[in-house]
Structure formats: C-alpha cells, structure tokens
Amino acid sequence: MTTAILKQPGTTAAKTPAARKPNRSFVHGILTNKKALTGMAVMLVFIALALLAPVLFPGDPSRITAMASMEPSAEHWLGTTAKGQDVLALTVHGSRSSLFVGLTVGFASTFVGILVGLASAYFGKFIDEALSLVTNVFLLLPGLPLLVILAAFLPPGLGTVILVLVVTGWAGSARVLRSQALSIRSKDFVAAAVVSGERAGRIMFREILPNMASIVMGTLLACVIYGIGAQAGLEFLGLGDASTVSWGNNLFWAGNEGALLTGSWWVFVPSGVCIALVAFALALINYAVDEVTNPRLRKIKTPKDTERSAAK
Amino acid sequence: MRFILRRLGFYLIAFWASITLNFLLPRFMPGDPVSRMFARSQDRMQPEQIEALRKLLGVDDRPLWEQYIGYMTNIFTGQMGVSISRFPTPVTEVISSQIGWTLLLGGTALVIAAVVGNLLGVLAAWRRGGAVDSALPPLLVFIGSFPYFWLAMGALYLFGVVLNWFPIRHAFTAGLEPGFTWEFIGDVGAHLVLPALTIVLVSIGGWMLGMRNTMIATNSEDYITMAEAKGLRPGRIMLRYAARNAMLPSVTSFGMGLGFVVGGALLTEVVFAYPGVGYQLLNAVQGLDYPLMQGLFLTITAAVLLANFLVDILYVRLDPRVRSN
Numbered sequence: 324m325t326t327a328i329l330k331q332p333g334t335t336a337a338k339t340p341a342a343r344k345p346n347r348s349f350v351h352g353i354l355t356n357k358k359a360l361t362g363m364a365v366m367l368v369f370i371a372l373a374l375l376a377p378v379l380f381p382g383d384p385s386r387i388t389a390m391a392s393m394e395p396s397a398e399h400w401l402g403t404t405a406k407g408q409d410v411l412a413l414t415v416h417g418s419r420s421s422l423f424v425g426l427t428v429g430f431a432s433t434f435v436g437i438l439v440g441l442a443s444a445y446f447g448k449f450i451d452e453a454l455s456l457v458t459n460v461f462l463l464l465p466g467l468p469l470l471v472i473l474a475a476f477l478p479p480g481l482g483t484v485i486l487v488l489v490v491t492g493w494a495g496s497a498r499v500l501r502s503q504a505l506s507i508r509s510k511d512f513v514a515a516a517v518v519s520g521e522r523a524g525r526i527m528f529r530e531i532l533p534n535m536a537s538i539v540m541g542t543l544l545a546c547v548i549y550g551i552g553a554q555a556g557l558e559f560l561g562l563g564d565a566s567t568v569s570w571g572n573n574l575f576w577a578g579n580e581g582a583l584l585t586g587s588w589w590v591f592v593p594s595g596v597c598i599a600l601v602a603f604a605l606a607l608i609n610y611a612v613d614e615v616t617n618p619r620l621r622k623i624k625t626p627k628d629t630e631r632s633a634a635k
Numbered sequence: 636m637r638f639i640l641r642r643l644g645f646y647l648i649a650f651w652a653s654i655t656l657n658f659l660l661p662r663f664m665p666g667d668p669v670s671r672m673f674a675r676s677q678d679r680m681q682p683e684q685i686e687a688l689r690k691l692l693g694v695d696d697r698p699l700w701e702q703y704i705g706y707m708t709n710i711f712t713g714q715m716g717v718s719i720s721r722f723p724t725p726v727t728e729v730i731s732s733q734i735g736w737t738l739l740l741g742g743t744a745l746v747i748a749a750v751v752g753n754l755l756g757v758l759a760a761w762r763r764g765g766a767v768d769s770a771l772p773p774l775l776v777f778i779g780s781f782p783y784f785w786l787a788m789g790a791l792y793l794f795g796v797v798l799n800w801f802p803i804r805h806a807f808t809a810g811l812e813p814g815f816t817w818e819f820i821g822d823v824g825a826h827l828v829l830p831a832l833t834i835v836l837v838s839i840g841g842w843m844l845g846m847r848n849t850m851i852a853t854n855s856e857d858y859i860t861m862a863e864a865k866g867l868r869p870g871r872i873m874l875r876y877a878a879r880n881a882m883l884p885s886v887t888s889f890g891m892g893l894g895f896v897v898g899g900a901l902l903t904e905v906v907f908a909y910p911g912v913g914y915q916l917l918n919a920v921q922g923l924d925y926p927l928m929q930g931l932f933l934t935i936t937a938a939v940l941l942a943n944f945l946v947d948i949l950y951v952r953l954d955p956r957v958r959s960n
Contacts (some may be wrong), residue, residue, distance in 0.1 A: 460649045463943065465894060467901050468916060468935045472928060475920040476660045555782050556902060560917055574785060578906075583792045591792075595785035602780040 349537070352615035359611030365604035369597070373418040384408070384416040384568050395589050402589040404580065413573050414593040420569035421551055421598070424481070428488040428550030433543045435489065436496030441527040443497075444504030455501070461494035470553065474562040481564045484554060492549050496542040503538045507531050537616035544609040548602045555598055570594040638958075642947045646940045653936040657929045658706050662699075687716060715930040720922035726930035730912065734934065737911030740903070741896030743827060744834035749892065751835070752842025753885055757878045759843065760850030761869075768847070775840030787833040787906040794829060801828045804908040830907045834900065838892070845888060849881040856880075883954060890946025894939035 353359045372379075388409055395402040401410035443454045470491050477483040507513065508531065516526045532539070557563045558571025561579075565572065577583070577591035697705075709715070715726040759768040778786070795803030807813070807822045853859070854877055862872045901913030908914065912931055919927040951958055 456645070456648065459645065460652050463646075463649050463894075463939065464653055465897070465935050465939050468913070468932055471901070471916055471920055472660065472932050475928060552782055556784060559782075559784050559902070560905060562920065574782075574788070578788065583788055583796060586792075586796060588792060591785070591788055595782060595789070598785070599777075599781040603777060606776065606780060 349615055353611060356611040356615060358607045358614070362604040362607030362611065365600055366608070369418055369422065369601055369604075372415050373422050376416045376419055380409070380412040380415055384412040401593050402587070404576065404582070404587075404590050406576075406580065410573075410590055410593060413568055414570070414597060416568045417570040417573050417594060418597065420481075420564075420567045421554065421571065422601070424485060424488070424554045424569070425547045425551035425601075427485050428492060428554070429543055429547030431485070431489045432493040432546045432550070433496050433539065435493040436500050436542060436546075437532065437539065439493070439497040440500030440504050441531060443501045444508045445523060445527050445531065447508075454497075458494045458497045458501070461491075462498065466491050466553075467556070470557060471560065471562060474557055479562075479564060481567065484557060484563050487557070488550055488553050492546060492553065495549075496546055499542055500535070500538065503535045504531055507534050537612055540612050541609050544605045544612070548605050551598060551601060555594075570598050639948060639951060642944060646944050650936065650940055653933065654707065654710055657933060658703060661925055661929075662702075710933065715933075716926035718919075718924055718927040720919060720924040720927065726927050729915065729927060730930055730934050733910055733912055733915050734897075736909060737897060737900060737904070737913065739823075740827060740830055740909060740911060741834070741900045744831040744838070744900075745889075745892045745896055747831065748835040748838045749842055749885070749889055752839040753846045753878075753882075755839070756843040756846025757850055757873060757881075759847045760854060760881075761873050761877070763851070772840070772844060772847070775843060779837060779840050781837075783833070783837050784902040784906050786837060787830070787903055790829055790833050790836075791906060802826050803829065805910065826909075830900075830903045830909055833906075834903055842885070842888065846878075846881060846885055849884050850877055853877045853881040883950075886946060886949060886953060890943050890949075893942030893946070896942075897935050897938040 376384075385408055387406055388403075390403065393399060393403045399409050399411065401414065403409055404413070439454050439458060443451045443458075470487055473487045473490065474483065477487065513526065513530055516530050521530070554563065554569070555571035555574065558565075558569060559575050559578065561575055563569070563571055563575075571594075573594040574591055577587075577594075580590075582588075582590035713727055718724050718726050718729045721729055755767060755771065759765070759771065762768060791803050794800050802808070802825055805826060807819065807826055813819060859872060859877055862876050867876075897912060900909075900911060901916060903909065904911045904914035905917055912935060916928065916931045916935075918924075919931060
C-alpha cells in the first residue's frame with residue numbers, strides 16, 4: 324500500500340514540467356551513487372538467497388542430517404549445530420523469515436507513521452495535540468521491556484511478532500514525518516489546495532505526501548532495520564515464533580545449546596553477520612538517499628565548500 | 636516553571652498510560668494466560684493469596700471500573716502482589732534486591748560511554764579530517780549494525796571462553812560472602828567488565844557522532860574566532876569555549892541513556908546471566924509470573940520517566956532560552 328503511495332509523485336509533478344526534473348535526477352542520483360549501489364547489491368543477494376532457499380536447500384532445514392557440532396568442512400560449509408543440523412541451510416532459510424518480518428514491520432510502521440504524521444500536521448489544533456501526546460508516550464515507554472511484556476501476554480506466533488514490533492516501532496517514524504509534514508503544510512500550494520476546496524484526504528496524500536517522498540523513504544529503511552533487529556532480539560529471548568527458522572531463532576538455539584561454551588563459533592557467527600550485513604546495506608542506501616536529496620551533504624570538491632557543507 | 640509543570644503533566648499521563656496498559660493486558664488477552672498461571676501453581680499458595688492475586692490480575696467478577704480503581708489504589712500504595720516464581724516473596728522485595736545490580740551495570744557503562752564518546756567527538760570535530768575523525772565513525776557505524784546481543788555473545792566467547800580473561804556469568808562468584816571487602820569488590824568488578832564493555836562498545840558511536848556534529852556547528856561561531864584572535868591556548872578554546880556550548884544535546888541523550896540503564900540492559904543481562912531487573916523480567920515471562928512482570932515493567936517505566944524529568948529540570952538550569960519561554 325505504501326509503495327503505491329510512494330509512486331504518486333507523478334501526479335503533482337506532472338502539473339509543472341520543472342517539478343519533474345528532481346524526480347528523474349533522484350533515480351539517476353541513486354543509480355550513480357556508490358553507497359546506494361553497494362547497499363542495493365547486498366540486498367539483492369540476500370533477497371535472491373531468500374527466494375531460492377527451497378531450491379538451494381530442499382526440505383526442512385532444521386532436520387538432523389549429520390554428526391553434532393562439526394567444524395566447517397567441504398560437506399557442511401558452515402559446520403553443524405549441536406543437534407546436527409546444517410548451519411548453512413539454517414542461515415539461508417533464516418533469511419526468508421527475517422527479511423519478510425523486517426519488510427512487513429517496516430512498511431506497516433511507516434504506514435502508521437504516515438497516517439499519524441499527516442493527520443497531525445494537516446488538521447493541527449486538538450487532533451495534533453492528542454496524536455503528538457500518544458506518539459510521545461510511545462516514544463518514552465521503554466521499548467524492549469514493552470516488547471517483552473506484550474510478547475508474553477499475546478499468543479505466540481508470527482502475527483504476534485509483527486504486531487508487537489509495529490506497536491513499539493511506529494512512534495519514531497510518526498514524529499519525523501509529522502515535523503516534515505508540518506513544514507510542507509505551511510507552504511502556499513497547500514493553502515491554495517485548501518482554498519480550492521480539495522478534500523482533506525486528497526490534500527494529505529496527493530499534495531503533501533509526494534513532497535516528502537525522500538523522508539518517507541528514509542523512515543521506511545530505518546523501520547526495516549529496526550524490524551529485522553528487534554525480531555532477532557525478541558527471538559533470541561525465546562519470545563518469537565519458535566516454529567520458524569530465522570536468524571534470531573538460530574541465535575536463540577545457539578545460545579540455548581551452549582554453542583559459545585563448547586567453542587562452536589560457526590553456529591552463531593553466520594546469522595549475526597547476515598543481520599549486520601542487511602542492516603549495514605540498508606543504512607548505506609539510507610545515507611545515499613540523504614546525499615542525493617539533501618544538497619548540503621553532497622561531496623563537493625573545493626575545500627572551502629566542503630567546510631561549509633560539513634558545518635551544517 | 637510553566638515548562639516544568641507541562642513536562643510533569645506529560646510524564647504523569649505517560650505513567651498513567653503504562654499502568655492502564657498493565658491493567659488491561661491480562662484482562663483482555665486471548666487464551667486467558669492468568670488462568671493458565673493459576674492452574675500451574677495453585678497447590679503452593681494459600682487461598683487468601685490466590686484471592687489477592689486474582690483481584691490484581693483481573694480474574695474476579697467485579698465490574699471493570701471497580702477493578703480499575705482497586706488496581707490503581709494497590710499500585711500507589713506499593714502493593715504489587717506476591718511473586719509466583721519466587722513464591723512467597725513479595726514482588727517489591729524481588730525488585731529491590733535486583734535493581735542495584737542493574738544500576739551498577741547500566742550506570743557504569745553509561746558514564747564510561749558518555750565521557751569517552753563525548754571526548755572522542757570533541758577531538759574529531761576539533762581536528763576535522765584527522766585520524767579520529769576519519770577512521771572511527773565508519774567503524775562505529777559498522778559495529779552498530781550488529782545485533783547488540785550478538786556482539787555480547789562474541790565478547791563472551793572471545794574474552795570469556797577462548798582467552799578466559801574474565802568471568803562470563805553472574806555478578807559475583809557463587810559462595811563469596813557479599814560485603815565491603817576488597818575481595819568481593821574486586822570480584823564484582825571482574826564480573827562487570829564484559830557486560831559493561833559490550834554496552835560501551837555499541838553506545839559509544841552515538842555519543843561520538845552526536846557530539847561531533849554539534850561541535851562542528853559550534854566551531855564556526857564567532858566567539859570561537861574571537862577566542863582564537865585573543866590568542867587563547869587551543870586546548871582551552873576546545874574544551875571551555877566550543878565543547879561546553881556543544882554539551883546541551885548530550886545532556887538530553889544522557890537522560891534517555893538513564894532510561895536505557897534500567898530497561899535497555901535487558902539483552903546484556905540475559906547474555907551474561909547478570910542478576911538485574913532485565914534478566915529477572917525474562918525469567919518472570921518464562922515462569923508465567925505475571926505479578927512480577929507487571930511490577931518490573933512499572934518500575935522500569937517509572938525509572939525512565941523520572942530520569943527524563945530530572946533532565947528537564949537540569950535543562951532549565953543549563954539553558955536560559957527554556958526559562959524565558
């Protein structure tokens with residue numbers, strides 16, 4: 324749903340030919356940005372692995388196929404767990420759940436953030452006060468303990484994990500999006516739209532939203548990073564969906580089966596590195612979006628300009 | 636003063652929200668978790684204790700608003716019921732026996748990370764493009780991409796298991812008599828190294844980058860140029876003129892960090908089996924100990940709100956702009 328909204332810029336941009344240019348140059352800028360390319364390449368590899376997992380490692384990855392706690396070898400590239408499962412198969416299959424939950428949580432919490440942020444900024448007054456209060460309360464409540472409490476009371480399952488992560492994750496994006504929407508709300512073209520009698524929903528989603536596409540993009544990436552990390556944390560605590568194979572569950576079992584104490588580093592290293600790589604790749608794309616859309620952050624060759632841009 | 640009152644009102648609302656959440660969760664969750672808990676542990680309890688817990692957790696026939704008022708009264712008079720996993724210790728007693736360890740661990744890590752991180756940030760901004768400025772930020776961002784508990788596991792494996800430099804579990808060696816003896820303090824210190832180190836490692840980057848960015852803005856202020864023109868020593872300008880004025884955002888972060896001290900060290904405490912509030916919270920969850928869970932969550936929330944409020948008061952002292960509004 325959010326993707327559909329993100330693609331909307333064409334509607335306002337089409338009105339004036341000049342407004343179209345930034346859009347095209349955004350795509351161009353992203354595609355020529357080294358950070359963005361590196362990040363996207365890493366993400367593509369992981370998405371490909373996730374999609375191809377059933378082909379690469381057919382069957383249930385958690386079935387016991389070999390001797391327990393074997394070091395990496397030609398037969399089992401990443402060794403085996405204390406139960407005798409193939410670590411590589413677990414890691415590749417784990418990407419499916421981790422990416423799925425991360426993306427779902429990312430899109431859902433960004434969507435909630437957009438709704439709250441836009442409503443706050445557009446309606447103002449009492450609605451803004453109330454929504455800001457709720458947002459700030461959620462920002463202040465300690466995230467991890469809240470996560471644990473919610474997960475403990477709700478019936479275990481994938482739906483619970485996603486719901487809990489969205490509940491604890493939306494507030495940050497709502498605050499960022501609200502302040503951006505507020506500054507656009509005060510622009511003349513929004514006032515013109517109000518005067519010309521456009522409906523509230525249309526102004527929010529067709530006039531304001533397309534103009535903050537880059538912030539929405541940044542928020543989305545940050546939310547996906549949060550989703551992947553928080554899911555792993557929740558599962559590591561044994562509060563996730565124990566029936567799926569995911570990076571967090573792999574780490575939970577590694578800890579539970581004493582992989583650290585027996586020295587089986589190959590059991591817990593791969594899943595952790597995968598989470599870090601995905602988070603780092605998304606962060607790179609995020610920096611690139613910032614660089615492309617915010618001229619102040621662009622690298623400028625002359626030393627004087629560098630100094631000025633850095634001073635910001 | 637108006638500012639302080641506004642903030643106080645906000646924190647009270649936040650606290651009310653978390654109490655209400657606590658009240659509603661066991662009453663509206665599907666699957667009736669509370670009955671499950673009673674089924675598991677009924678034989679160990681006295682009838683009147685069961686009755687009290689039923690009321691606390693909402694398994695009674697009174698109308699909802701009456702339960703709500705009763706619940707509020709209980710919370711504000713400090714009656715949080717009896718822990719089930721550590722029966723028959725009252726919840727408040729369990730919490731007070733463990734919050735000290737959490738404060739020790741979180742406090743140590745926070746102070747070290749804030750001091751070292753801010754100093755590194757000051758240095759990075761002062762020598763822009765120098766060794767500290769160009770090498771550390773990317774490294775710290777990369778470290779920050781790892782899941783925190785995974786880094787803790789790595790540190791535990793490397794320094795605890797392979798190198799065997801530090802103890803890997805608990806807050807002190809079992810069998811050692813707690814007291815103010817050098818032996819005990821040294822033992823506690825040794826147990827503190829790994830958990831504190833991992834927290835410092837992941838949180839130092841935020842301090843450094845935050846300080847660096849504010850400090851760069853401060854460096855271009857006129858009074859810095861003026862100080863340079865007066866011929867003051869660079870070290871004095873850096874610390875007394877630039878860093879001092881760039882401190883304000885760090886004060887805010889410190890307040891948020893104080894909240895992290897009580898609640899956020901949960902994963903650390905779990906990895907290192909450190910007997911603090913977070914570790915206890917997970918144990919309570921696993922043991923279906925709902926009274927203890929609720930008590931811990933309220934304690935953690937109260938600590939976060941209190942820390943933030945203290946920072947607000949401090950802010951009024953430090954920043955005259957807040958006072959004039």
